[in-house]
Amino acid sequence: MRPFAPRSFAESAAIFREPFVFAMPSEHRLAGQACMRLPDFEGEAFIQFCPSESRYLYELIAGRLRAQGVAPETVQTLSHTHSILALVDAGVGVALVPRSAQKLGYAGVRFRPLDETDSFDVEVHLAWRRRGRQGVVDAVRVLIPAAYPVPAKA
Numbered sequence: 004m005r006p007f008a009p010r011s012f013a014e015s016a017a018i019f020r021e022p023f024v025f026a027m028p029s030e031h032r033l034a035g036q037a038c039m040r041l042p043d044f045e046g047e048a049f050i051q052f053c054p055s056e057s058r059y060l061y062e063l064i065a066g067r068l069r070a071q072g073v074a075p076e077t078v079q080t081l082s083h084t085h086s087i088l089a090l091v092d093a094g095v096g097v098a099l100v101p102r103s104a105q106k107l108g109y110a111g112v113r114f115r116p117l118d119e120t121d122s123f124d125v126e127v128h129l130a131w132r133r134r135g136r137q138g139v140v141d142a143v144r145v146l147i148p149a150a151y152p153v154p155a156k157a
Contacts, residue, residue, distance in 0.1 A: 048096030049075030
């Protein structure tokens with residue numbers, strides 16, 4: 004799951020980290036660029052994650068854009084990556100999505116990495132109940148990070 008606010012009944016730890024990528028319609032004026040900068044979003048029709056239902060993703064993206072002084076024109080907010088990409092595919096706007104979204108196979112969407120100075124990551128966490136079956140939890144907490152080591156934050 005995505006990281007969540009601290010809870011008295013649950014804990015979590017990062018098990019996977021990936022960068023955000025720029026998603027745009029294949030005919031977009033920037034489609035020929037090899038990588039993107041956050042200022043490229045300025046004034047663009049922007050499809051964003053929903054601030055109430057996808058708070059973690061929304062806060063990461065909105066916070067980074069605010070920090071850079073970039074103000075895209077938000078035209079739609081949605082909860083799910085596949086819904087965002089469907090609108091990008093339809094030519095409604097551009098978006099920032101986790102890199103793994105490229106595997107969803109939208110033919111009319113081009114993905115470009117962000118320039119390393121603007122790049123930032125999104126995490127997936129393993130979550131468990133504090134008072135659950137600790138033997139199972141402990142085993143999974145050892146196995147998953149061993150199989151999928153999380154790279155250090157840049």
